[in-house]
Amino acid sequence: MIHPAFIKKQRIFLFILIMLIIATMIVGAGVGYASISFDRIIPTLLGQGTFKEAFILFSIRLPRICITLLAGMALALSGAILQGITRNDLADPGIIGVNNGAGVAITVFFLFFPISSDTFVYLLPLVAFAGALCTTCLIYIFSYSKQSGLQPIKVILIGVGFSMALSGIMIVLMSSADQEKVDFIAKWIAGNIWGTDWPFVLAILPWLIILIPLTLYKANRLNLLHLSESAAIGVGVPVEKERITLLFIAVALAASAVSVTGGIAFIGLMAPHMAKAIIGPRNQLFIPLAILIGGWLLLLADTVGRNLTDPDGIPAGIMVALIGAPYFIYLLLKK
Template structure:
């Protein structure tokens, strides 16, 4: 049973984070290459703005902010699930190669399969999911031992190996491609929020609407999976079944996110760690906090990055990596 004081603390933290998220969205709506003054935001949202103001807000700023927020939530949730399933605090979809697997699938799809532009946004998460699942299965098989179950350290090491190998595959794929297609994939690899349009929001939203409630429902299973395997089996948990289902959920979330935002790593590492530091390791408390925190972190990174350098800004993936990579090295040093 969770102490009522911790539940109150979680709710206060969630309210604060939601307030911070709303503040960043408002700031992001008014900042950018095309000016849109803050005193014109409410009239424009109510449909009383000029053509230019409505175009900038509804076709440029708002879709980008929403897709960034949704992708951040998906990556954070994927990260906290992976950490619970693998019993490894270093597990994260970008670090262990799942994002790279999704990226190779997207590159193959984009380079070699002709597709109608209208269906592109909706097919992309499915293509990314297929590549990410294949990668996750390979990592799982190489990390699993019949005698001792899933090896947490091996998950990270093998995942990093797969990530490097798949990055090499990506370079081979784009070495002979057309310039325009190479530019797109280069932006994807840098973590540029490229899918900033309404169809991409409708493409990622169903995954979150299904998998966020599912993951919160499975929070107690994650608590049990975080224990030693014999203990989890001893309390009656179908370990392999639960691990497989949750792993698929984590892969789907990461694939849906990176298919529209590019190869963004470390959100799935930072958000779960910060959430556990705020409310403790119980997944009933930390999962909702990590979700909201992940959305806020990616929003902040993208808002700062796109206004830091004109005209294209700095990709959100690079901004997150500037914070996340040193933190990953610190965790690695702490565990050694």
């Protein structure tokens, strides 16, 4: 039973975060290489704008805004799940190699397989998921011990090792590729939001529609897994089955996000921590906040980054890393 005061506090912060997201979306829609006056955004949305205004808003700005928002939500939820099942507050899909596993699969697919423009967008999340899942399975195998179960410290250390090794593999693959394809992979590694058309929104949206409610449904199981294996077993939770299911969900969320945004780390680290600081560690309470915080952080990073320099701006992945890397060091020293 959740105390009504916590539910009220959660709703207040959900409202605040929704307002922050809307405000950032309005700013993001208006500013850029070709700007739109803020008083013209709503008329344009209602179909009363000029051809230029409609083109900028509906073909350029809104798809990018939706992609960054959805990807940030997916990465935040993935990080929250990974932190719960590994019982390690430093777990993040970008830090422990999940994102780079997806990146290697995307690199191989992009460089060596014939690509059809009709199916490329929708195949990317599946390809990324396959690479991320293989990487996660290897990390899990090397981190697990029959005597002590899943060891949180080993998850981080082995994950960082895999991340570095997979980055090296991507560089080796790039060394023999055409310049045009190398440029694409380099932008992906930097976390440059490259999926900026409506088909990319449609490619990532179904993953979130299915996996967010499924995670909220399993929130109480995640609470028990975060405590200890003995506590979970004591109340009848099938630990390995639940952990593998939740791990599968976390990998799918991270893979669907990075397949269209590039290698973005630290969102999955920061958003859950910020949500827990606001409302506490109970998953039913902090996960909805973490999802919105993750979406807002990535949206804010992309909005600021693309307007700092002309014409391409600074990739969102670099903007997030400028904040996330010091935060990771702080958590590492604290924990």
